[in-house]
Structure formats: structure tokens, C-alpha cells
């Protein structure tokens with residue numbers, strides 16, 4: 001926790017907006033700022049945008065020794081550079097040292113799903129559970145593992161990346177080059193595409209769920225298939241990790257069906273005669289990513305090689 005460290009600054013570097021927060025010693029946000037990323041203007045511009053946001057926040061935490069930054073994608077365990085980011089101009093770039101030079105501060109960079117898991121484990125729905133698996137179900141599908149309040153990233157820095165478990169070789173092609181990844185079945189765009197392919201009109205995941213509840217047979221069939229994929233995919237994770245709790249985040253975590261028939265689907269697929277694992281909704285909402293980024297400052301995770 002931050003009690004002995006004072007205030008902390010966290011940045012959530014997303015594809016469309018950059019959010020910043022200052023947490024006090026009790027992990028309560030005392031300042032928040034949000035600016036557009038303007039990623040179409042390129043890598044150097046994004047570095048300047050982050051610097052501008054940090055300059056605004058810094059007076060509220062002048063003694064913060066480090067900035068924590070969460071972003072989609074991951075950091076290469078080989079050279080510490082960004083990869084797999086949907087803000088593609090970041091890929092292959094030494095973002096961490098570039099930011100450290102620009103900010104003249106230490107920077108800790110992490111995957112946004114890991115930040116989500118860290119925040120929910122320390123200050124949200126996962127609080128009090130020893131082993132937390134945090135799940136992002138949104139535009140993409142990600143995950144993060146937190147054990148005894150500390151992020152577990154693994155020697156290859158891929159721990160928790162369940163979104164690219166290939167569960168159906170005949171499934172849709174994924175941007176990662178494989179077919180039938182969990183992300184191609186459980187992301188928001190995947191659900192919307194499945195509904196259109198089944199003959200449904202365009203609609204968001206929430207609208208599809210409403211239509212299913214109202215008796216739309218196509219929506220009902222597509223949502224039932226989605227729920228079964230959810231059960232199979234999450235049961236695979238639980239079979240290996242057996243976490244004390246699974247916390248769901250991202251836009252699709254608001255689908256109530258995941259906590260009822262979704263849970264039942266996990267129970268059907270898990271290698272046990274019962275499912276004791278709580279599967280719960282996030283507590284921190286959209287703020288989890290940026291709060292988790294601020295918490296990175298106090299997380300003694302495995303260091304990456306220098307870029």
C-alpha cells in the first residue's frame with residue numbers, strides 16, 4: 001500500500017484518451033484529469049501528451065518518486081519495448097525510457113489488464129482474497145493475476161493473457177495470427193459480429209442482451225453461445241490457476257447474464273463437481289485502470305530488461 005510512500009500518480013494511456021489521477025495515502029483519488037490521446041499524430045506527440053498531463057498532476061504529488069502508467073498491449077521480456085498495442089504507433093518503441101527522459105522521473109509501465117487486476121485486488125471487489133484473477137471483457141479480452149496484493153507477470157511477461165487462448169481452431173481469425181482465440185469469441189466486437197452474422201441488426205452487446213431478454217430468438221441463440229464460450233474459456237483458467245475470486249471488468253462485465261447462466265456455464269466446464277470460485281463484478285468502474293497504474297509505484301514486480 002501507499003501509506004509509507006505518500007501520494008502517487010497514475011496514468012491510463014488509452015487509444016482515445018489519456019487519464020491521470022493522484023491518489024492520497026488511503027488510495028482515494030484527489031485529482032483527476034482526462035485529455036484526448038490524439039494518436040493519429042504519432043508516437044512523439046503521445047509522449048508529449050503524457051508529459052503535459054503529468055505536469056498538471058505533479059503539483060498535487062510533488063514528492064512522488066515514480067509515475068505508474070497502464071496501457072493496452074504488453075512489454076517485451078526480450079527488450080522491454082511495447083508490443084501488441086492497438087495504438088500501433090507505440091509498438092516497437094522504447095516508451096518507458098523515452099518517458100523517463102522526457103519526465104525526468106522513473107516510470108513503471110504495465111499492461112492495462114494487469115493494472116485493472118491490481119486495483120481491484122487492493123481496493124475493489126478482490127480485496128481480501130489471496131489470489132485474484134482480473135478479467136477485461138471489452139473491445140479486447142485481457143486478464144491479470146494478483147497474488148497477496150502483488151502483480152504476477154511471469155518470466156515472459158504474459159501471465160494472465162487468457163484472451164489469446166485458442167479455444168476453437170475453426171473459429172474467427174485473430175489479429176495475433178491464430179484462430180478462435182478467446183478474444184475473437186468474447187470481446188464486444190465479437191458478440192456484435194456474431195449477432196450480425198446470425199441475421200440480427202446492428203446493436204451493441206447491451207442491446208443484444210436486452211433483445212434476448214425480450215424474446216428475440218436470434219439474440220437469445222447468439223447470447224447463449226457467447227455464455228457457453230465464456231464458461232469454457234474461464235473454466236480453463238480456473239482449472240490451472242484456481243483463483244480465490246474472478247473479478248470481471250470492461251464494458252461486457254455489465255451483462256447480468258454472466259453472473260447467472262455465465263457462472264453456470266463455468267461450472268459445467270470446470271474440472272470439479274462444484275464451482276466454489278466467486279465470479280464478481282468490478283467495484284471501481286472505469287477508474288480501475290488508472291488507480292492500478294498509480295498502485296504500480298508500490299508494486300515490486302519483476303523488472304524488465306532495459307530497452
Ligand SMILES: [Zn+2]
Nearest residue numbers: 164174176181
Ligand atoms: Zn489471438
